[in-house]
Amino acid sequence: MRVLAALIWKDLIIEVRTRELLTSMSLVAFLALVILSLAFEPSPAMAVNAAPGVLWVTVAFTATLGLARSHALEQERQAFQGLLLTPVSRSLLFLGKFGANLVFVLVLQLVVVVAFAALFTPEVGRRALWLVPPLALGAVGFTAIGTLLGTMTATTRLREVLLPILLLPVVLPVIILSMAGLNAAIDGGAMGEIQRSLKLLAAVDIIYLVLGMWLFEYVAEDAA
């Protein structure tokens, strides 16, 4: 547990000192929302309907950029090779990177929701607490696969371009289920509807995490 905390702490402290990743991700997300807002000039009613889709399109593409950057950082001065040399199991290394990435994605989601409420409709802001479970559970599954694929693509020739091509189709279930949960939450719909999507989402998250921990072992050596 202490090892895991240290691994996550390492990435967070880098981020606190440089503030590169979150600043750039937030700016890209804000720009995307500004463009979408200009394109639609949405009425409040339309904005509420479009919210789940707009939120996830913005988060998915921006987070992909951030994940690619986060893993590119590991390549500098063979940082990742150093990590591999430490006596820490591969699945713990995966969880460490996953934990740090998850923090980044969650902060990004917060920024996106706030910006959305400001640019599109304050209605979403009022139901903000209801948005937390579907968004957070969505972030878990997205980041689990994103961490595994990000580790792989960071050493390939196409890098940042390849990650979205591989990641987005694979994490589609998480995005769809999270959007369904958001829809129900924003509509103020029945609890049962929200719960049903969240349960499925949690199940998919677990599958993705297990897959990540299992397969990371095989890609770690080659990703150094």
Added chain:
Amino acid sequence: MTRSADGLLAWGSLAAMLLALYGAFLYAQTEQVMGDIQRIFYVHLPLAWVGFLAFGHACAAGIQYLRTGSRRWDAAAVSAAEIGVLFSTLVIITGSLWARPVWGAWWTWDPQLVTYLILWLIYVGYLMLRAAAGDDLRRARFAAVFAIIGFIDIPLVWLSARYLRALSPVIFTRHSIGLAPSMAWALLAGLVAWSLFYGVLFRERFRLELLESRVAQLADEAD
């Protein structure tokens, strides 16, 4: 498998394909509502099945590669995945050709269609990953890992696509078509023919992959 067995497979596939064409165009009776358009199903459905099995094949070969580290499994995986992409491209094209006159649209967001499209996208990504991965060992490992994720993901995609459909009204439902015996036979012939054809393509592609890596090895030695 020896070359003569491969030859036998090729001739068997040719015979089965001719039989399947006869079944699809002449033997099967014309469907009453859709007419001759329905005959594309004798190609579409077998292709969909064999395409899906090809991806399963790639995933299984990927698992075997990670277990054993033998290059032959990697060669099998890439061969299966390439043919899978080819077949599923044809599935999407033949499906659209059928859907246009029958449903009035080239494409709908029916869960089956979504799943197949995502399946196709994932394995196109697989081929891109292979092209970009760099050296041989890394390529084989990364590809195996991605083939496994991709295939395990398919039921999840289907599940979530169905979930989404349940929320909004379903415009088109694929009502089950009662198959007349002649139609069922034509379909079966198609399944056999396309499966055999897959076998032929796979053997050829597999041999090509092995020869390529042999050439690369010899070139390395010559340097």
